[in-house]
Amino acid sequence: MQQAIETLTIPTQGQGLYEFTPQVRSFVTNADVATGLLTVYVRHTSCSLLIQENADGDVKTDLNGFFARLVPEGMDWLVHTTEGPDDMPAHIKSTLTQTSIGIPISDGAPVFGTWQGIYLFEHRRQPHRRDVVLHLIGDR
Amino acid sequence: MQQAIETLTIPTQGQGLYEFTPQVRSFVTNADVATGLLTVYVRHTSCSLLIQENADGDVKTDLNGFFARLVPEGMDWLVHTTEGPDDMPAHIKSTLTQTSIGIPISDGAPVFGTWQGIYLFEHRRQPHRRDVVLHLIGDR
């Protein structure tokens, strides 16, 4: 049994979904593990992780549109407003999605379905650099 | 340390919750692991996973009712509409629930609480066959 761990830094340019499936696949390939478990973990509370369809870019547009409507800026009952109008909505959107996702490894690759990709979901308006930890445990 | 991996195929007949706790328990029993970690992963983006109460069927009805109201068909601002009126709401409902769930194993069984069961949450109207990967790592 062996392990590998690495931190990706993903630059973001405002709200939306940023796919990083290729970096995840490379990490798994380099780790040389046939069967195991990959964990993807984001070290922030104003962005999050999603597995979603990567075939049609419109899906990303609509996901972003839904969350912008479900958790709008300017809700007048919010008390945590000192870090800007997009900050507390960003924390809420993070809690509605994922901070961590586990993905089994089989035949040396993540068991993603045909249309699945993994995304960083940025909830802040300003550019950020986001740290995502990849951890793998398994057997050759 | 040892591992086991298997893919379940779960047939669905429209929107709703489909419990597969017995199949998960059987997989763990057959793997003969006393302490470990089970990961349940769904290979699709228009259905998802849930752990919920399995004592009263009304809970399933109300969960389905809530998500149908939170993410209704026919939101007029959607752009991804080519795969039918239930498709984009299905993707959104998936992002609000789980693609992957990790469950510790103790004394040879998942540490489910008394009332917990694991469900596939189907978000599409048509029948589907859904692949769910079970992965286990642990010790005898």
Add this chain to the structure above:
Amino acid sequence: MQQAIETLTIPTQGQGLYEFTPQVRSFVTNADVATGLLTVYVRHTSCSLLIQENADGDVKTDLNGFFARLVPEGMDWLVHTTEGPDDMPAHIKSTLTQTSIGIPISDGAPVFGTWQGIYLFEHRRQPHRRDVVLHLIGDR
């Protein structure tokens, strides 16, 4: 490769977020693992888990406020109402957040970001005692 498993009991006094980051850190320190994977799992369906900002208490207030508005008591279409007006909303809030969270371990500690803490999110009004299972697998 080694494992550790332990159950924390967290007392709650009504709806809100209860941080237990120190107990998680102690468990990892005592397990004496340098690199690995921690899984935190809650054995209930009317409370849940969150990783969120632990710097400003107002974030907790607003998270609680958002979920109280998104899933209000008294929705007149609910059928599961026998366990009190806060019960079915509690199940729904649980499905919108997490039952299980995986956190990589590096250099002997969880890879939490600077502002991240882990919380039990209680959705019931009455006091409860909540069981949270901590599982760790890794190497010295």
